[in-house]
Amino acid sequence: MTDRETDGHGGQAGDTDDGTESGTVVRGERFRGGPARSFLSSLAADERIFAADLAVDRAHVVMLAEQRIVDDGVASEILAALDDVEAAGHDALPDGEDVHEAIESAVVDRVGPDGGRMHTARSRNDEVAACIRHRLREDLLAAAAATVGLRTALTAVAADNTETVMPGYTHLQPAQPTTVAHWALSYEAAVGRDTARLLAAFDRTNRSPLGAAAFAGTPFEIDRERTAGLLGFDGVVRNAADAAAGRDFLVEATTALATHATTLSGLAEDTLLFANRGFLTPADDYASTSSIMPQKVNPDTLELVRATAGDAAAGLNGLLTTLKGLPRAYNRDLQRATPHAWETVDAVTEATEVAAGAVATADWNESALTAAAGEGFSAATGVADALARAGLPFRTAHEAVAAAAEDAEAALDDDDPEAAVDAVDAAVRASTGEAVEAYVARDRLAAVLAPATSVAERDSAGGPAPTATTEEVTTARAEVEADETAVADRRDALAAAAARLTEEVDDRV
The missing domain is CATH 1.20.200.10 (Fumarase/aspartase (Central domain))
Structure with missing residues (x-):
């Protein structure tokens, strides 16, 4: 959006004695018409920034008056005109390339040529x-x-x-x-x-x-x-x-x-x-x-x-x-x-x-x-972890449980945790030559096969165990409250x- 030249006193270069035709800010006859005018215009889309533009205009005019760049009386007239423009709404704006030009045109229409002084020391850019x-x-x-x-x-x-x-x-x-x-x-x-x-x-x-x-x-x-x-x-x-x-x-x-x-x-x-x-x-x-x-x-x-x-x-x-x-x-x-x-x-x-x-x-x-929590022998990792914690190398435990997975899953699907333990026991014997009890008691393995037990044992920070998630809920609530305050403070x-x-x-x- 190219800028309009100013005359050094806050008015628009090229302004006529009586302002602009029908209140429209004119940037020279050469650029007033042609089939591309509607293509260039963003006025309709600019409704979203109508209120923002009025705020920017007001702040700029207040500053111009404080700096003695624009007379207080002229600034007062411009600010009053901006109030009228706001009350009339975006739909009442005159035609223009964009909301910025249209608002300025509406101000000039109300104030006369001095309305153009609102654009002193700035560009549409x-x-x-x-x-x-x-x-x-x-x-x-x-x-x-x-x-x-x-x-x-x-x-x-x-x-x-x-x-x-x-x-x-x-x-x-x-x-x-x-x-x-x-x-x-x-x-x-x-x-x-x-x-x-x-x-x-x-x-x-x-x-x-x-x-x-x-x-x-x-x-x-x-x-x-x-x-x-x-x-x-x-x-x-x-x-x-x-x-x-x-x-x-x-x-x-x-x-x-x-x-x-x-x-x-x-x-x-x-x-x-x-x-x-x-x-x-x-x-x-x-x-x-x-x-x-x-x-x-x-x-x-x-x-x-x-x-x-x-x-x-x-x-x-x-x-x-x-x-x-x-x-x-x-x-x-x-x-x-x-x-x-x-x-x-x-x-x-x-x-x-x-x-x-x-x-x-x-x-x-x-x-x-x-x-559904136990589907697919989902407790397998818990079983391998139990064996590893009892002294069996994790990779060995992992391979043994993998070998038992198909039989153990079928047993659990039949609601037979003892048969699932038997499957793990057979795999451990094949892998190590020792019964599973050499590492973990059978009743302990049967408990680990239950999803609730498997979850409860994963109580490391950030884990799914109720103790861990309860602590995390407390932390999350504090962080949510802090961010809620951060938003409110900025607003x-x-x-x-x-x-x-x-x-x-x-x-x-």
Whole structure:
């Protein structure tokens, strides 16, 4: 978005004595018409940053008045006009290439030529960058808050199911018994990292580019820190060219969202598989039925959550492809870059909220989970561990139990743990020449074959044992609370800045 020249007094070069035709800011007859005008325009899409642009305009005008660059009376008129523009809404804006030009046109229409002084010492380049950051930071906090909500739901599921045994899988094959708590906490930990990435993206987004002008700064004695403070930014983007051109904050935000969407996709896939196996039943609010098969309960909201990872990956790829190879300073390509971030943050935030609701309201089938926990001789690792802890080399124990696996699994399928111990005993004798009792008592092995016992013994930090998961729930709750506070603190800081800006404007209108 190329900048408009100023006349050195804050007015627009080329302004007529009576302002501009029909209130429209004109940048010369040469660029007023032609079939490409609608192609160039982003006015409709810019509705998303309408409020942000008004805030940026107000902060800039307040600063111009404080710096004696614009007279107090003119600043007051401009600020009053901006109030009128806000009250009328985005749909009432005159035609323009973008929301920035349209708002300025609306102000000039109300104030006259002096309305053009609001654009003194800035370009649409630094203006749009500021508006994008202003709006995106709110969206990032909404996304982070949604991840905190999901972690709260996962932690609650874990707290209620520390002793609910379930099958654990690798390669989608029965592997070792675990617990619902351990499964839920594994996703809580992953989403916790997603929260951290979103908050870090917020912190780097929350820097002001205002004052960079087109890309080379301005001769006016502006106060960049003042506008940054009025808008709740934590500081400024130091280099003017970087401030106007840089969009890596968009990449970082979209990357964090795409990473989180990938986490969500795994959570949704697991939950869909559990529903398929009868391990859980989704609440009706997060399911639908068939148009022809009345018995169906389809967890299709989670299918859409799973698909959101594709949307997010596409958004990130589109953004990176648009930005790739752009020369420094402003290029109109950037107008096409930002929608990738908007679409991604909207889709991922909504998917996170849906996933949280689905997890929180699902009904876990404990009997089905317990029955499946021992499938496929999943206690085999526990048996090998018991033999190794008793002195048999682990590799020898592993091979012996592997040799016994088929017979032991068949015995357990017949609910005959003694026969399963016999199978292990025969394999140990074949491997070592000694009976299994030389290492582990038979009743001890029979106990280890039970999934609940196998789980209870895995009480190392981060393991599935009830003692370990109970401790992890306590830690997770503290971390969730800390991140909830971190989101709230950032929101409070933005709200406080908005209140201060309102006070400054009210004092001048």
